[in-house]
Amino acid sequence: MTYKKYIVGLTGGIASGKTTVANLFAENGIELVDADVIAREVVEPDSKGLKAITEHFGTEILLPNGELDRAALRSQVFDNPQQRLWLNNLLHPMIRQTMLEQVNASTSAYVIMVVPLLFENHLNSLVTTTLVVDISPELQISRTMQRDGVSKQQVEHILASQMSRGQRLDKADHIIDNQGDINLLRKQVAHLHQLFLQQAAELSIKANN
Known part of the structure; x- marks a missing residue:
C-alpha cells in the first residue's frame, strides 16, 4: 500500500x-536525506554531473586524481552570475531528484x-x-x-x-x-x-x- x-x-x-x-x-x-551529501555524490568521478561540468569549464576544474577541484570551480562561478546560474541549473534538478528517490526508498516512520x-x-x-x-x-x-x-x-x-x-x-x-x-x-x-x-x-x- x-x-x-x-x-x-x-x-x-x-x-x-x-x-x-x-x-x-x-x-x-x-532516516536522513542530506542535501549536502547528495551534492557531493552528484559530482563524484564518472558521474553525469562531473562529466557535464568538465565539458563546460574544462579539465582545469579537476584534481590530478580526477575528482572535482571545488576551489577551482568556486573561483569560476564566484563573480560570474551567468556561470553560477548554469551550474545551479545543472546540479539542483539532480540533487532534487536524488533526494526524492532516497525519500521514496526510506522505510522509517x-x-x-x-x-x-x-x-x-x-x-x-x-x-x-x-x-x-x-x-x-x-x-x-x-x-x-x-x-x-x-x-x-x-x-x-x-x-x-x-x-x-x-x-x-x-x-x-x-x-x-x-x-x-x-x-x-x-x-x-x-x-x-x-x-x-x-x-x-x-x-x-x-x-x-
Whole structure:
C-alpha cells in the first residue's frame, strides 16, 4: 500500500547545528536525506554531473586524481552570475531528484530532509513540515570561526548571503533552540519526534482511506 511520505524539512543558518539535530533524530531510527551529501555524490568521478561540468569549464576544474577541484570551480562561478546560474541549473534538478528517490526508498516512520538552503531554493515545497534550528548571529559567527578557521568578516559575508534569521523563523513550522546544552536539545528532539510520529501516522491513515 502506498501513501504520501511525511517529510520534515530541516534547515538553519551556518553553524546552527543542523547535523547535530539530524543525528539526534537518526538515533530514534529516523532516516536522513542530506542535501549536502547528495551534492557531493552528484559530482563524484564518472558521474553525469562531473562529466557535464568538465565539458563546460574544462579539465582545469579537476584534481590530478580526477575528482572535482571545488576551489577551482568556486573561483569560476564566484563573480560570474551567468556561470553560477548554469551550474545551479545543472546540479539542483539532480540533487532534487536524488533526494526524492532516497525519500521514496526510506522505510522509517517519517524522513528528515536536511537542506541548508531549504527556503532559498524553494525546496520547502517538497516537505510536509519545516523545522528550523536556531541560534543567535553572534553564536553563528563564533562557532563558524572556530570550526572553519575563517575570519569574522568571512562569516559575516556568508551570513549576509543567506536568508535572515527573522525571515527563516517566520517561515518555520517548528523551531529548535540550539543555544543551550545537549540535554535541552535532546528534550526538544524527543518532543518533536513524538509529534512527527503521530502526524505521520495520521497522514498514512488519511491517505489509505
